Amino acid sequence: MDVTKALRALVPAMFALSAFAASDRAQAQSKEPIRFGAPLALTGPVSSFGAQDRKAIEIAIEEINKAGGVGGRPLEPVYVDTGGKPDAARSAAERFSQRSDILFIWGTSTSAEGIVVAQVAQRNKIVFFTHVAAAPDLTSKGWDYVFRQNPMTIEYNLAFYDYLLKAVKPKSIFTVYENTLFGQSNNKAMSAFAEKNGIKYQSDAFEGGSQDFRPTLIKVKAAEPDVVFFSAYLLDAILLTRQARELAIKPRMFASSGAGFIFPEYLKGVGDAADNFFTAALWSPDLRYAGAKEFNEKWAKANEGNPAVYMHASSYASAYVITDVLKRAKTLTREAIKDSFKATNLQTAFGPVRFGSYSRDGVNFVNQNNLQTILVQAQGGKWVSVWPPEIATGKPIFPIPGLKP
Amino acid sequence: MSQMDVYVLLQTLISGILVGGIYCLIGIGLTVIFGVMRVINASHGELIMLAMYISYFLHQAFGLNPLFSVVVTAPALFLVGCVMQRGFVGRLRGSYAEDNSLLLTFGLGLVLANSVLLIAGADYRVVETAYSRAVWHVGGLSVSVAYLFSFGMALLFTAALYFFFMRSDLGLAIRATTQNRTAATLVGVDVERVSWISFGLGAALAGVAGALLTPIFYLYPTVGGLFTIKAFVVVVLGGMGSIVGAIYGGLALGIVESLGAVYISTGYKDAIGFIAFVLILVFRPGGLASGSRL
Numbered sequence: 247m248d249v250t251k252a253l254r255a256l257v258p259a260m261f262a263l264s265a266f267a268a269s270d271r272a273q274a275q276s277k278e279p280i281r282f283g284a285p286l287a288l289t290g291p292v293s294s295f296g297a298q299d300r301k302a303i304e305i306a307i308e309e310i311n312k313a314g315g316v317g318g319r320p321l322e323p324v325y326v327d328t329g330g331k332p333d334a335a336r337s338a339a340e341r342f343s344q345r346s347d348i349l350f351i352w353g354t355s356t357s358a359e360g361i362v363v364a365q366v367a368q369r370n371k372i373v374f375f376t377h378v379a380a381a382p383d384l385t386s387k388g389w390d391y392v393f394r395q396n397p398m399t400i401e402y403n404l405a406f407y408d409y410l411l412k413a414v415k416p417k418s419i420f421t422v423y424e425n426t427l428f429g430q431s432n433n434k435a436m437s438a439f440a441e442k443n444g445i446k447y448q449s450d451a452f453e454g455g456s457q458d459f460r461p462t463l464i465k466v467k468a469a470e471p472d473v474v475f476f477s478a479y480l481l482d483a484i485l486l487t488r489q490a491r492e493l494a495i496k497p498r499m500f501a502s503s504g505a506g507f508i509f510p511e512y513l514k515g516v517g518d519a520a521d522n523f524f525t526a527a528l529w530s531p532d533l534r535y536a537g538a539k540e541f542n543e544k545w546a547k548a549n550e551g552n553p554a555v556y557m558h559a560s561s562y563a564s565a566y567v568i569t570d571v572l573k574r575a576k577t578l579t580r581e582a583i584k585d586s587f588k589a590t591n592l593q594t595a596f597g598p599v600r601f602g603s604y605s606r607d608g609v610n611f612v613n614q615n616n617l618q619t620i621l622v623q624a625q626g627g628k629w630v631s632v633w634p635p636e637i638a639t640g641k642p643i644f645p646i647p648g649l650k651p
Numbered sequence: 652m653s654q655m656d657v658y659v660l661l662q663t664l665i666s667g668i669l670v671g672g673i674y675c676l677i678g679i680g681l682t683v684i685f686g687v688m689r690v691i692n693a694s695h696g697e698l699i700m701l702a703m704y705i706s707y708f709l710h711q712a713f714g715l716n717p718l719f720s721v722v723v724t725a726p727a728l729f730l731v732g733c734v735m736q737r738g739f740v741g742r743l744r745g746s747y748a749e750d751n752s753l754l755l756t757f758g759l760g761l762v763l764a765n766s767v768l769l770i771a772g773a774d775y776r777v778v779e780t781a782y783s784r785a786v787w788h789v790g791g792l793s794v795s796v797a798y799l800f801s802f803g804m805a806l807l808f809t810a811a812l813y814f815f816f817m818r819s820d821l822g823l824a825i826r827a828t829t830q831n832r833t834a835a836t837l838v839g840v841d842v843e844r845v846s847w848i849s850f851g852l853g854a855a856l857a858g859v860a861g862a863l864l865t866p867i868f869y870l871y872p873t874v875g876g877l878f879t880i881k882a883f884v885v886v887v888l889g890g891m892g893s894i895v896g897a898i899y900g901g902l903a904l905g906i907v908e909s910l911g912a913v914y915i916s917t918g919y920k921d922a923i924g925f926i927a928f929v930l931i932l933v934f935r936p937g938g939l940a941s942g943s944r945l
Binding site: 269289290291293294330425450452453455456457458460461462465466467468470480481484485488489491492493514515516519548 | 655656658659662663668670773774775777779783784786788793795868871877909913914917918920932
């Protein structure tokens with residue numbers, strides 16, 4: 247065989263092939279998806295959050311991609327299951343940061359994971375855009391690359407505080423909270439509110455998953471508070487409610503901080519034990535926001551008729567924020583995307599979204615959306631928005647029949 | 652002491668007794684396998700979990716009250732126990748059999764938990780029945796009917812076990828096997844048969860516990876871990892080889908945890924229970940029931 251002859255044929259062949267390859271790549275380039283990291287809890291104790299958030303954003307992404315995506319390119323979230331564990335979230339965020347095709351990170355399912363992802367993102371100069379993690383720490387450290395669409399725990403209860411001061415005027419509050427970052431920050435917030443307003447305050451923490459909350463509830467009953475406030479994730483919320491009724495605890499009002507209580511599974515799981523409970527919420531399908539009712543209908547159709555809750559709405563809306571950010575970005579690089587996030591000003595089904603700086607309780611927050619929170623009440627087996635009257639469409643039932651007047 | 656202080660003390664004690672009753676129920680199956688046969692079954696909690704899932708799915712599919720599902724879970728778990736013993740635990744031979752059974756059953760527990768995870772998913776599940784929320788109000792104190800019933804069943808089964816071991820031929824055969832395997836063979840006991848029947852019996856009792864717990868606990872594939880730990884504490888605390896011991900052990904653990912949680916700290920509830928466990932064993936190494944015949 248004549249090697250020289252073979253080689254001479256090979257070289258032009260290679261050029262021809264590479265031309266094809268290049269044109270193929272050029273074609274794929276225009277449909278190359280825009281990817282972002284999505285570390286979520288898809289298994290484990292908070293898997294209901296992660297799995298449902300994913301479902302909600304997928305509804306929006308399908309709509310957005312059908313309408314052409316961003317400049318013809320579809321959005322493609324890259325999901326990683328963290329099991330709800332901060333360590334897993336940290337390694338997912340590190341790996342996303344190392345990938346050149348990941349333009350930003352979105353998520354997470356708990357504040358405990360959110361804070362570690364925020365640290366990693368800030369260190370690696372990649373945007374972390376959260377639609378649901380609520381502990382204040384994420385936006386109080388001056389982290390330039392961290393953006394938050396949802397209100398913080400210290401704001402969750404603002405409508406609730408407003409209602410307490412205007413309508414309930416309690417003399418004492420007892421908080422029962424789960425012992426991780428979410429519960430602890432809720433407790434801190436309630437404690438500060440009580441102190442500022444001269445209200446007697448007690449609290450007790452529990453381990454999530456302990457199944458039996460009676461020792462804590464016995465203490466609650468003994469304290470005879472006006473308001474009993476729970477902060478728990480779903481299954482604990484159900485057992486807490488059942489056991490509180492079992493022990494015949496009768497304050498003037500039961501209230502809770504959203505999270506576990508806001509899921510339809512909660513109302514199904516407790517039956518009428520939760521009648522007239524109040525819960526701080528960030529959103530309700532019956533609010534006066536354009537697109538809220540429509541999103542709720544889409545969600546209910548895909549979820550056995552269950553109404554959407556704030557996490558779902560925030561997840562859905564965040565895809566529209568992302569699309570708006572990417573369309574306005576000068577280039578699709580991490581830095582330009584950060585600048586584009588900063589300039590956001592969008593009306594969504596979740597409410598208005600603008601990332602700004604402001605201070606609350608003497609702490610400065612950056613890149614935080616200042617969204618009004620609400621109070622909902624379980625009326626007739628459904629959560630109905632009852633406060634503030636400007637955006638709520640229902641009326642509060644108070645005093646509550648069967649409890650202390 | 653004010654009226655409220657009295658209320659707190661009484662309600663705490665009641666709560667402790669009722670939770671203790673649950674612990675008794677959880678520990679009963681292990682009493683037979685570990686207490687009597689001295690086989691370390693680290694998958695005991697997973698057996699209970701399995702029964703809970705069976706109970707849960709029967710409720711979802713047919714609306715069957717979990718309490719009635721006992722008639723399914725007990726025989727089903729009996730079979731599982733037999734298979735475990737014949738297929739795995741019974742094959743362990745030699746002087747290290749006891750140590751190896753820990754590792755083996757731990758592995759079996761992992762397989763069970765992860766199989767359920769694969770089949771049923773990681774979602775936490777809860778059953779809502781009128782029974783789950785039924786309460787007795789006795790003079791200002793609250794007693795959960797579900798917990799009380801479970802305690803009652805634990806007592807009932809303990810009594811039944813006691814008579815079984817003391818009066819029946821099979822019970823006698825099991826005790827003989829435990830005391831001295833060779834001697835039992837020599838006097839005509841079918842040691843192999845005794846082994847898998849006892850294991851099956853222990854598992855069936857775990858099946859009963861699972862059905863009774865479904866209305867009051869929430870379930871997930873790894874809930875077994877919680878049960879296994881409590882069951883071992885209960886059995887050892889009560890006294891190895893003592894049928895009645897599980898009752899003492901369960902009650903002691905429940906009451907100590909409850910008092911500790913209310914008067915010291917809820918967060919350290921489990922730690923207080925374990926400290927008490929250690930202390931009791933220091934002063935009474937045979938367990939609470941040592942000194943009684945069974």
